[in-house]
Amino acid sequence: MLEITHQLTFLGLTFAAGFIGALLGIGGGIIIVPALTIMFGVPIKEAIAISIVTVVATSISGGSSYVEQRITNIRLAIFLETSTTIGAFVGAMLVLVVSGNYLYVVFALLAFYLAASQILSVKREVKRTESNDFMNITQDRVSRYLNLRGEYFDAAINHKVEYLVKNSILGWIVSFFAGLGSALLGVGGGIFKVSLMNIFMNVPLKAAVATSKFMIGVTAATSAILYFVAGLVNLEYLAPAALGTMLGATVGTALMNKIKVGWLKVFFFLLMCYIGYNMLGKGLLLTLGMRLPFI
Amino acid sequence: MDINRPIYLVLITGVIISGVIFASAFVLHLVMPSGMEVVNALALIGAAVLIFTPYVRVVVALGAFCFNREYKFAVLSLIVLVMMIVSFVAGLLFHII
Numbered sequence: 436m437l438e439i440t441h442q443l444t445f446l447g448l449t450f451a452a453g454f455i456g457a458l459l460g461i462g463g464g465i466i467i468v469p470a471l472t473i474m475f476g477v478p479i480k481e482a483i484a485i486s487i488v489t490v491v492a493t494s495i496s497g498g499s500s501y502v503e504q505r506i507t508n509i510r511l512a513i514f515l516e517t518s519t520t521i522g523a524f525v526g527a528m529l530v531l532v533v534s535g536n537y538l539y540v541v542f543a544l545l546a547f548y549l550a551a552s553q554i555l556s557v558k559r560e561v562k563r564t565e566s567n568d569f570m571n572i573t574q575d576r577v578s579r580y581l582n583l584r585g586e587y588f589d590a591a592i593n594h595k596v597e598y599l600v601k602n603s604i605l606g607w608i609v610s611f612f613a614g615l616g617s618a619l620l621g622v623g624g625g626i627f628k629v630s631l632m633n634i635f636m637n638v639p640l641k642a643a644v645a646t647s648k649f650m651i652g653v654t655a656a657t658s659a660i661l662y663f664v665a666g667l668v669n670l671e672y673l674a675p676a677a678l679g680t681m682l683g684a685t686v687g688t689a690l691m692n693k694i695k696v697g698w699l700k701v702f703f704f705l706l707m708c709y710i711g712y713n714m715l716g717k718g719l720l721l722t723l724g725m726r727l728p729f730i
Numbered sequence: 731m732d733i734n735r736p737i738y739l740v741l742i743t744g745v746i747i748s749g750v751i752f753a754s755a756f757v758l759h760l761v762m763p764s765g766m767e768v769v770n771a772l773a774l775i776g777a778a779v780l781i782f783t784p785y786v787r788v789v790v791a792l793g794a795f796c797f798n799r800e801y802k803f804a805v806l807s808l809i810v811l812v813m814m815i816v817s818f819v820a821g822l823l824f825h826i827i
Binding site: 439443446469488489492494495496498499501502505507508513514516517520521522523527528532580581652653655656657658659660661663665666668670671673674675677680682 | 732733737738741742745748749752753755756759760766767769770772773774776777780781782783785786788791802803806807810813814815816817818819820821822824825
């Protein structure tokens with residue numbers, strides 16, 4: 436049985452994960468899993484199981500708030516969900532025959548590349564958001580056929596931002612690999628989706644964050660059932676974990692639209708660097724036996 | 731029909747029901763640490779509501795797109811739903827986890 440102080444610490448911790456996850460459109464497993472294993476001594480598989488359930492919690496609580504605020508692009512989300520669910524399925528099947536270890540290095544490099552793209556595009560994104568300049572592009576055939584576009588009201592600068600989606604085919608393919616990777620490695624679903632939409636598909640960062648938040652629940656729900664069936668979900672941790680992330684996500688989603696997009700980009704850059712380093716460390720450890728500091 | 735509305739309602743209903751159940755489990759655990767069976771049962775029900783919500787969300791989106799005659803997106807929603815079910819069944823069959 437968990438002590439009261441433990442319960443409250445745990446609630447606070449998952450609150451923080453839910454909050455950060457809501458601001459950046461990610462699940463927050465990258466925070467919850469290490470915290471559970473290191474601070475509470477929970478076995479890694481059980482920690483992942485709890486984290487997957489909290490991803491569903493944060494996706495529906497954060498997702499509902501962004502849908503209400505009209506930031507989420509539901510049509511774009513459903514389009515990308517087709518490939519991400521197929522990718523997750525293929526990834527889950529691949530787990531049975533190959534090891535995902537070498538993939539850590541590939542995804543680490545991708546994370547560093549996306550981190551660099553995020554930090555290098557801060558000025559441009561701020562300028563484009565402020566001058567509502569996301570419409571000035573040529574759409575590809577698929578984006579045009581599906582009429583993928585959107586708009587949201589940016590509360591930090593007090594005006595509407597409209598955008599056309601581009602590169603839908605590339606987006607669909609990358610989203611397949613995001614699903615595949617998250618099934619093989621158990622992380623990275625949300626992080627890669629936000630960057631994909633923002634950097635390749637001409638979606639403003641806030642809309643990408645809201646849309647990613649909305650999407651991640653779909654693959655996480657399926658994985659969550661499987662973890663339950665396998666008996667890996669420790670019910671004692673569940674209520675505080677889910678409650679904490681839901682509250683954190685509620686506060687995070689209320690704040691996100693008020694923050695200037697430049698700051699969100701910088702937060703995102705820092706997170707991507709951390710994740711890239713973490714994955715590189717794991718990859719090197721598992722493939723070459725090399726240990727980087729703090730891994 | 732505005733597609734945001736039904737989807738928002740599904741999500742917020744899932745949030746409120748599971749949130750209340752988890753909060754009851756949490757408070758019960760604090761005030762009555764001996765009642766672990768009830769706490770665990772509540773946590774399980776809360777999780778079931780939580781996990782079920784994204785499935786309902788996809789079904790409702792499918793219905794709403796059909797209602798709007800946006801058949802392209804209805805087909806896409808159907809693909810997502812099928813993939814969710816296929817992954818789940820395959821996961822059980824192959825003991826992926």
